[in-house]
Amino acid sequence: MPALLELEQAYTASKKDKAFLAELAMLQKTYIGRPTPLYFASRLTQELGGAKIYLKREDLAHTGAHKINNAIGQALLAKKMGKKRLIAETGAGQHGVATATGAALAGLACEIYMGSEDVARQSLNVFRMKLLGATVHEVTIGSRTLKDAINEGLRDWTTNVRTTHYVMGTVFGPHPFPLMVRDFQSVIGREARKQLFAAEGKLPAYLIACVGGGSNAMGLFHAFMDDAVGMVGVEAGGRGIAAGEHAARFAGGSIGVLQGTKSYLLQDDDGNVLGTHSVSAGLDYAAVGPEHAFLRDSGKVQYAYATDEEALAAFEQLSRTEGIIPALESSHALAEAVKLAPKLSQDEIIVINLSGRGDKDVQHVARIKGVKL
Amino acid sequence: MSRISRKFQALRREQKKAFIPYIMAGDPDISRTRDVVAVLEDCGADIIELGVPFSDPLADGPTIQAAAQRALDGGTTLHRVIDFVSSLRASTQIPIILMTYYNPVFKYGDTQFVADALSAGVDGVIIPDLPPDEAAGLIRLTRKEPFDTIFLLAPTSTDERIHKVCHASRGFIYYVSITGITGTKLALDPAIGAHIARIREASDTPIAVGFGIATPEEAAMVSQYADGVIVGSAIVKRMHERDADLRQYLRSLRAGVR
Numbered sequence: 133m134p135a136l137l138e139l140e141q142a143y144t145a146s147k148k149d150k151a152f153l154a155e156l157a158m159l160q161k162t163y164i165g166r167p168t169p170l171y172f173a174s175r176l177t178q179e180l181g182g183a184k185i186y187l188k189r190e191d192l193a194h195t196g197a198h199k200i201n202n203a204i205g206q207a208l209l210a211k212k213m214g215k216k217r218l219i220a221e222t223g224a225g226q227h228g229v230a231t232a233t234g235a236a237l238a239g240l241a242c243e244i245y246m247g248s249e250d251v252a253r254q255s256l257n258v259f260r261m262k263l264l265g266a267t268v269h270e271v272t273i274g275s276r277t278l279k280d281a282i283n284e285g286l287r288d289w290t291t292n293v294r295t296t297h298y299v300m301g302t303v304f305g306p307h308p309f310p311l312m313v314r315d316f317q318s319v320i321g322r323e324a325r326k327q328l329f330a331a332e333g334k335l336p337a338y339l340i341a342c343v344g345g346g347s348n349a350m351g352l353f354h355a356f357m358d359d360a361v362g363m364v365g366v367e368a369g370g371r372g373i374a375a376g377e378h379a380a381r382f383a384g385g386s387i388g389v390l391q392g393t394k395s396y397l398l399q400d401d402d403g404n405v406l407g408t409h410s411v412s413a414g415l416d417y418a419a420v421g422p423e424h425a426f427l428r429d430s431g432k433v434q435y436a437y438a439t440d441e442e443a444l445a446a447f448e449q450l451s452r453t454e455g456i457i458p459a460l461e462s463s464h465a466l467a468e469a470v471k472l473a474p475k476l477s478q479d480e481i482i483v484i485n486l487s488g489r490g491d492k493d494v495q496h497v498a499r500i501k502g503v504k505l
Numbered sequence: 506m507s508r509i510s511r512k513f514q515a516l517r518r519e520q521k522k523a524f525i526p527y528i529m530a531g532d533p534d535i536s537r538t539r540d541v542v543a544v545l546e547d548c549g550a551d552i553i554e555l556g557v558p559f560s561d562p563l564a565d566g567p568t569i570q571a572a573a574q575r576a577l578d579g580g581t582t583l584h585r586v587i588d589f590v591s592s593l594r595a596s597t598q599i600p601i602i603l604m605t606y607y608n609p610v611f612k613y614g615d616t617q618f619v620a621d622a623l624s625a626g627v628d629g630v631i632i633p634d635l636p637p638d639e640a641a642g643l644i645r646l647t648r649k650e651p652f653d654t655i656f657l658l659a660p661t662s663t664d665e666r667i668h669k670v671c672h673a674s675r676g677f678i679y680y681v682s683i684t685g686i687t688g689t690k691l692a693l694d695p696a697i698g699a700h701i702a703r704i705r706e707a708s709d710t711p712i713a714v715g716f717g718i719a720t721p722e723e724a725a726m727v728s729q730y731a732d733g734v735i736v737g738s739a740i741v742k743r744m745h746e747r748d749a750d751l752r753q754y755l756r757s758l759r760a761g762v763r
Contacts, residue, residue, distance in 0.1 A: 133636050133638075133662075133666060134659075134661045134662060134663050134666060135661070137663075273567075273570055273574075274560065274561065279561065280561075283561055283562075283563055286563055287563065287564075287566075287686045290563075290564070290684065290685055290686055291683075291684055291685035291686060291689065292684070293661060293684055294661070294684065388608050388611060388612065389607045389608045389611050389634070390561060390608060391561070391563065392634065397608075399608065399612065401612070402582040402583060402584065402609055402612065403559075403583070403608040403609035403610075403611065403612030403613070404558075404559060404560040404577065404582075404608075404609070405560040405561055405608075
């Protein structure tokens with residue numbers, strides 16, 4: 133608790149610290165490469181034959197995903213707090229890479245926790261983290277995925293709290309993490325809103341983003357909360373809800389408390405957390421950020437899911453039609469757009485958060501397709 | 506007054522300290538736990554802390570994580586642990602505390618949990634992932650009952666936190682000897698005496714120290730500052746690795762706590 137209170141205090145102070153904000157803005161521009169483009173996907177639009185589709189190109193941010201927005205913010209904050217060491221969990225490896233990058237930039241030591249299941253399917257990112265100077269710890273207990281990596285990260289933080297900052301990668305965990313991560317990611321939506329007004333002079337009919345913990349979705353949605361805009365968060369349907377092999381917390385879960393957060397959770401009748409499955413490591417998580425739970429219950433955001441199969445089809449479709457290989461996580465958002473766009477008129481607009489690039493997934497997809505590289 | 510408070514009063518009169526062993530309920534099955542409870546009492550345990558297995562034991566190190574997994578594999582749940590305590594009450598009146606994470610209690614329902622635990626003869630609960638700030642409901646439900654809510658303090662706790670935890674705790678206050686998780690090698694903060702003195706200024710409630718205590722020497726060192734000593738991972742490990750020595754080991758710990 134003292135560590136969380138200390139963090140809350142430091143974070144609140146940083147929001148009014150002009151030097152901190154100026155440094156963050158400068159790094160967003162010159163290091164991360166912001167603003168990321170808002171790209172009109174004309175060939176995909178044509179192929180789907182309905183709403184105009186725009187992609188917010190977070191895949192073009194430094195390190196290849198939106199995760200860097202939050203990692204750089206927290207790395208700067210940790211340095212300001214006098215911490216010497218960053219630790220983080222990672223699922224797909226993008227947050228691990230982003231945190232290792234932030235640590236290198238800020239001159240801090242870095243250790244990353246990653247489930248052994250994810251180490252196997254995201255080996256490229258494991259090597260990237262090591263190149264960036266981080267130590268990667270393989271987590272071999274529990275379901276060996278993101279949830280267990282967070283458990284180990286929190287255990288480390290409990291032990292080394294005086295010297296270490298825990299860089300939570302998503303809008304989950306105890307306060308102030310969900311708030312702070314959302315704030316660092318909300319640059320996505322602020323830019324997209326401005327860019328869309330410049331391009332089209334109006335608001336979109338829908339925003340679509342995938343939801344694991346939910347940071348890229350919160351990042352896109354937050355700037356549109358006062359607008360009359362449809363928002364859809366897409367969870368991992370895995371091999372299907374009926375089969376019980378998925379990570380669709382809203383479709384298949386109930387309210388619970390895990391890792392310092394009360395939210396929707398996949399759990400059994402005795403309150404033990406259930407195993408999850410998704411083709412994408414970044415969505416393979418039993419709980420969801422608490423603000424998403426609020427947005428769902430208040431009806432402000434709709435939540436859908438895409439199965440592994442639908443996500444893989446969207447992965448290939450975007451690669452073929454637009455020359456953009458998306459992350460498997462982002463492919464879930466694309467899969468929802470594939471279903472939704474044909475139902476809308478041609479003067480309506482969908483903005484999809486293309487939260488990451490798919491280079492990290494190429495080997496995994498080849499394995500699934502039985503292609504030997 | 507709860508059995509726990511009565512036990513501490515009796516010990517205080519005899520100028521003794523409480524030996525509080527921890528075991529995981531249902532590790533690997535309930536009948537083994539029943540046998541071990543009898544052994545613990547026979548070897549001088551004053552209070553028993555019974556772990557409730559959970560899929561994501563955040564505050565626990567590898568030893569108790571593995572014990573929880575064995576118990577879950579054996580089908581042990583919070584319901585079954587409460588039933589088990591109820592069945593124990595035919596043979597023993599030793600104070601029993603459940604150590605559980607919050608989600609199983611939340612899923613059970615706070616009100617139902619307190620009602621069932623009370624009628625089973627459970628004497629209190631420790632929930633490491635439920636700070637007093639979030640425990641108002643549970644505290645309200647138990648305040649007038651002989652059922653103690655025990656909260657944790659750590660070497661990093663501020664004065665404000667100490668006051669909050671002292672105010673919310675009944676039975677005893679759990680002082681975590683190290684910054685870390687259960688079963689970590691004990692690297693005792695040299696300031697432990699000063700930390701505990703700060704807690705004593707804020708409260709008359711007994712203070713028990715746990716996390717990382719594995720030898721009679723460590724138990725002796727810690728017990729000079731505290732009213733009780735909690736030993737968990739080391740006992741769980743011993744049960745699985747060198748069961749033949751268990752009684753002797755427990756008696757040596759008991760002798761260390763003084």
